[in-house]
Structure formats: structure tokens, C-alpha cells
Amino acid sequence: MRRQLPILIVFVSGVFMVIQYFIPHESFEFIYEYAMDWIIIIGIFAMLLGLWSLTRASVSKVQAKAPGWGFSVMTLVGLATMLFLGFYKGNKSIAEGTFFMDLFWYIYTPIQATMFSLLAFYIASAAYRSFRVRTVLATILLVTALIIMLRLIPLGPISGVNQWLASWILTVPNMAAKRAIWIGVGLGATATALKIIFGIERAYMGKD
């Protein structure tokens, strides 16, 4: 029952969803709508699971006085503050102009945005250290990247040519390359989905 029943649920619900795509009958639509509705509810609990996991990890780090436990206190303080502010004014807390939204906008947003902005420095460093014209393939990659980058730079009389070339690269060879990749994605996703429906792929169940 621990393994067979979940496999049966996947099979029945999976096959139903495939069939209802091809046969849009009223009764199928009814079940389809409920399935969507219910999945979203399950999803809410699944997401909260991740949050609980984070809290538990931080609390045990603080309790065990593990190295850097003080930083985990900061995490818990941030979490508790947001939870308090998010609930004490009811659902009005999530509207603009509240303390809750101020914390989102002036603490969360700048930290998150700046963390990702560090990538600008790293990509420059990577370009300096490893972007080498060693082989034909590396040269193709480098030349293409340069043309795309140069389209942002005013080049006087040759700007028009470079713009055209960049646009051509994006809409012809790049398009062909990305299309082949998307076809691969489509085939891969379909094959994996079928493997799950027919119970061949069971990694989602975890270990016994």
C-alpha cells in the first residue's frame, strides 16, 4: 500500500488528465476544474513545509550553539518580525504603506537585488580569466557574444550594420539553436512525464 497506492493515484490522475485534453466533455471539465483547485490548496501546505524546515534548521543551530549561531538568530528575528507585522493588522498588512511592506521594500528588496548584482562583477572576472580564443568553437562563441554586446555601444557609421547583424544572429542561427534545445526539452519532459505516469520513475516517492 505504501508504494502501490501512490503509483496507482499517479497513473489514474495522469491518464485522466491526458484523456480530458483530447475529450473536452462537460463532466471531464468539472473534474478537471476541481483537480486544479485542489492541487493549489495542497501546494499551499507544501510551500509552508519549506518554511517550517528553515525555521527548524535555524532553531536547532541556535540551540546547539553551532558556529555562526548568532547569524541564525538574525534569521529568526527577521522571520518573527515579518510574521508579527503580517498578521497584526489582518489582511491589510500586505497592502502598500504598511510597516510589513516597508520591510519588504527597504530590507528584503535591496539585499536581494544587491546579492544578484554581484554577478556583474563575477561575469567580468570570468570573461577576463576564461573567455579564450583557443578553438574554432570558442571563437564562434566569442565573436557572437561580442557582436551582441557591441549592439549597445554607439559605433558611428557601422552601428546600423552591427544592429542588423545582431538582429540576424538572434532571429536566424540563435533561433535555430534554441529551437533544437526546446525540442529536446519537449521530448525530455514528455518522456519523463510518461515514465512517472507508468510508475517507471519513482524518485518523487523518496526512500522507504
Add this chain to the structure above:
Amino acid sequence: MVTDLNTAIWNTLAAFLTFCIFSFLYKDNPFYKIAEHIVVGVSAGYFAVILYWNGLVPKLWNPVVKQGKWYYLIPGLLGLIMWTRFSKKYAWISRFSISFYMGIATGVAVPLYMQNFVIRQLSSTMLPVHFKNSVGFFNLLIIVGVLCALIYFFFSKEHKGAMGSAARVGIWTLMVGFGAGFGLTVMGRVSLLIDRVIFLKNYFTSIFGHIL
């Protein structure tokens, strides 16, 4: 730019946190670590609150309590049993709700991925080839590019002879694609930094007047 005191204080905090994160570029330090850990907690707290007000209340609390749709307790229960993941003994119970999700998500995916990512993409590659103008020739390049790139990914036959030549054209095409991707990635990464630089410029301008 004139700002009120409240906004100025908030912006000062935001600017301080921005510098805390930038300090990591020199080396790892407690300021960076503090900001990094705060953001994890704030982000989790923010998301929990949004999930509650935008998720649990309208999707479960209201239907069950306000509208008397008791059958909504079934997905609620399926959601709750996800939490058995924390128990070694009862973790298997969570499989029922996971399998329900997996069945629905994969069942939906099968026809749509095949239709939109494979068949539609292939049919859009069937372009008219002619040499009356550049479009017809570029169409030929697209067809050759797609087919050769697909051949490059086909590993069931050794890449030798005609197959090898096609695969070589395929990898060239893919490299052009990756090069374009790299060029645009540089733009994307720099944009993220630009946002912070403009924020700091506006902040200093609002506090100290125009820099120049």
C-alpha cells in the same frame, strides 16, 4: 530630490544593507553575513504571510468556514499530510498528496509539451526555401541549423561521415546560440548592478543634494 524623514531613514537602511552586500566583493565579513541571514528570515516571513492571506484564507478557510463547502477539507487534509515528511515513521503518508500532484502535473504536461515544444516547433521550421531574396536563404539556414543541432544531440549513432559533418554544423549553430546568450547575460548582469548604482545615486542626491 526632497524626501521626507521617514523615507530618508528607510533609504539609509536600504543603502547600508546594499553596502553590506557589496563588502563581500572585498572578502567575506560579518556585515555581509548579517545581511545575508536577515534576508533569509525576512523572505521566509514575507512568503508565509502572503501564502496565508492569498492562499489559505481564500482557498481553504473561506470555503469551509464561510461558505460551508466542507468537502474542501479533503484537499486541506491532503495538504496537511505533506507535513508527515518530518517523521521518519510516517513520511510515507505524504506520498498520497505528492502522487496526486505528480499525476495531475505530468498528465497535463504530456500532450501540451509534445504539442507546443515539439510538433509546433517542428512545423514552424517547415519554411519556404527560395533564392529570390534573403528571406528564402535565411529560411534554409534555419532548417539546416535546427536539423544539424538536433543531429548533434542524437547519440544513438556515432558522429562519423555525413552524420559527423551535420553534427559539426550543429555544434557551430549551438555555439552561436550560446554566444548570443552570453552577450545578453552580460547585459542582464550589468543591469542588476546598474539598478543598485542608480539607487545609491538617488539616495545620496536626496540626502546630500546633487553630487555635481
Add this chain to the structure above:
Amino acid sequence: MNFYERLMQLDRRWIYLGVAIAVTIPVLAPFKVPVYITPEAKAVYEFVENTKPGEIIFLAIDYDPNAMAELHPMARTIMRQSFSRGIRLIISALSQNGPGMAEQLISQISKEYNKKNGMDYVYLGYKPYPGITILAMGQNFRIPFPTDYYGTPLDSLPMMDGVRNYDDVKGIISIVAGNIAEYWINYANGRYKAKVFFGVTGVMTADYYPFLQSGQLLGLLGGLKGASEYERLAKQEGVATEGMSIQTVAHLVVIAFIVVGNIGFFMSKKKKR
């Protein structure tokens, strides 16, 4: 150790300093750079321009603060253009920390144009599993969103009267970071034949050209350049336009790093031989 070898072992922090200087110069001494308008950006603009006052566009704000730099200017300009033309908006935010991004824009821009919640726009908010949510909205917006972001039932909002699903909106503009884009194409367009337009991050831009060519996607704004093109088209020059001069200098510096890196590499190899 000769000059080239030393060049190859340059501390990464010098490179970081170079980047920092490059992005600071245009801030201190601003200048303008020309922006070339691409047909894919113009398609998004013309779609909004050709939508009649009173008609509805679905605007999906599907990004977190980490993609704000590139996508916030796009969403802001599109929202302003729509409100200024009397177009009504249904707005969703399917990215985990996206609801705050959308709420900030809505509260700011609705005030600028004196637009009323429930009459001129409806903000649906967030639900988990973006793919499933997009599919469910294709049946009825009320399945994933029985209430709006603020907890008001959709049926009590005048704007939603007679508005059921994607058939009742002119099209969908998703300003998106990450794989939510895939779901809009696969589910909203693929299953429900909705007209889909994208504003995406620079990293994602090249990936979506196949869908433009196949007609599954009808317009594309790519990264900060796309945002600046849109600002130019909508005559609302803002952060993206300002950022393009910084982009120019930063790109020059990155190109210089690549060239110097290659010269150093080949010269130091030659010396060794």
C-alpha cells in the same frame, strides 16, 4: 614573472574595481546613447496602443526583487501606458516574492492616473504552482483566485462582471523571470490560445526567439535594452533609458577585459615556449 604572467594572475578585486569605476562614470557624468527599436519590442507596444479604452489586458508581474532591475521598468511603463489610454488591467503575481513588486507599482501608478481598484484594475495576487494556476485561470479566474489580493471576492468587483477567463481579455503581457515564461507559452497559449507577449530578463531573451518565429509569442522585450526601447516608444524615458549609458561603458570594459585577457594568455604562452 614577466608582465604578461603578472597580468594573468591579476587579483580579481582589480577587475571588480574596474567594473565599479565603469558603472560610476556615467552616473557622475551622464550622457545619452541611441536606442534602436527592435520589431519584437514594437509588437508589444503596438498591442497596447491598439487596445481600445475599456478593454482588458492581463498583466502578469512574475518576478522577484532579484530581477527588478530589468523588469520593473517594463512593468511600470506598460502599466502607465495602459492606464493613460483607459485600458483596464487584470494583474497577477505568480513569482514567490513578486506580490510585493506588483503591489508597489499598482499603488504608485493607480494614484498617478486616479484609477480605482475593482473598476479600472483588479489585482489577483499570488497562488503557488504557477503552471497549474495558469491552467486554472484558462477555465475561470475564480478557480485559483476566488478573491483578489486584498481579500475581496472577485464576483463583487464590478470590473470582473462577465469576465471569466483568457477569452475575455485582449491578451497577456507577462513580465517574467524564470520558468514561469514556459508555462505561459505552454498552457495559456498552447491550451487556451491566448495571445501572449513577454518582457524577460537579458539572460532569458535569446531562448524565446523560437516562440516568436512560431507565433506562440507575439512580442518580446529583452532585458534592460528592451525596457529602454519600450520607454522610448511610450515616450516615458526613465530608469532603463538612464541605465543604457551605464550599460555602454560597462560593456566596453567587459570587452576590454576579454581582449586584455586573451592578449595576456597568448603572450604568456608564447614566452613560455
